[in-house]
Amino acid sequence: MLKHDFASHIQNLKSVTKPASAALGRYLWTCSIDNKDYWLKYHLPETDVQSEQDFIHEQLFYEEITHNKPAWLLPHNLIEIGAIPQLNHSLGRVLVLPNTDLWFGSLSHEADLTDVYHKIWSVLDKLAELYEFGWIHGDIKKEHFRKFEQNPYLIDFEKARLISSSDSRMDATPRYMAPELFRGECKDVQSDLYAFGIVLYEWLTQTRLEAWSYYEWAVLHCQNLTIQLPKQFMIFYPLLSGLLQKKRQNRFSNAAEAINCLKTV
Structure with a gap:
């Protein structure tokens, strides 16, 4: 996965967000990048406090645990959502995981x-x-x-x-x-x-x-x-x-x- 010029590599972007999740500010998309399938996970700031804190907590966990190189951690990226204009949001980060x-x-x-x-x-x-x-x-x-x-x-x-x-x-x-x-x-x-x-x-x-x-x-x-x-x-x-x-x-x-x-x- 590429962090630089990330948006230009995205194809077949599709929202799979459930209405109940969207009401809390939680969004999911699927896409393909270089012919491989991925999930994008995002939380819209200032929508639901607890849900937002949970997603921020997950990002911090990824950043901290990655240094240990655990065998059970999927390859992942955290991308500023502003770098992906197709998603029409400007604040926060997107967690990118391979499809599994x-x-x-x-x-x-x-x-x-x-x-x-x-x-x-x-x-x-x-x-x-x-x-x-x-x-x-x-x-x-x-x-x-x-x-x-x-x-x-x-x-x-x-x-x-x-x-x-x-x-x-x-x-x-x-x-x-x-x-x-x-x-x-x-x-x-x-x-x-x-x-x-x-x-x-x-x-x-x-x-x-x-x-x-x-x-x-x-x-x-x-x-x-x-x-x-x-x-x-x-x-x-x-x-x-x-x-x-x-x-x-x-x-x-x-x-x-x-x-x-x-x-x-």
């Missing part, structure tokens, strides 16, 4: 167990590195694990925070919320791992958990969630059990424990 696929996409009952094992292990390895750098993701969900050039990557760091942070803002997605978050406790590595457990559970079962309100999600996660895996994937039950324990003291305390459990499969 879901890492945890469709899964057949005949899937090779070695491939399934590799997909899980490789993501746990990336999460372990994130935690070693002192950060939690804070918004683990299926859509944030991406496949690019056959490798897994993480995206969307708007909710990322330092492990040492005492920030207790409740900005998690109920589908992936660990039980303690419903009680107002702070996010940490274990709440990340619980969310990852939900991602894996839905992937291995190729189902979606269902609830119709915040209260119903709380009841599901705090009381009713039970693990029922297809027979061919039961070898992953100990891993799921360790990730999805309702009480923190019974759950894996870090990614290394989950990896060690997976090694016993």
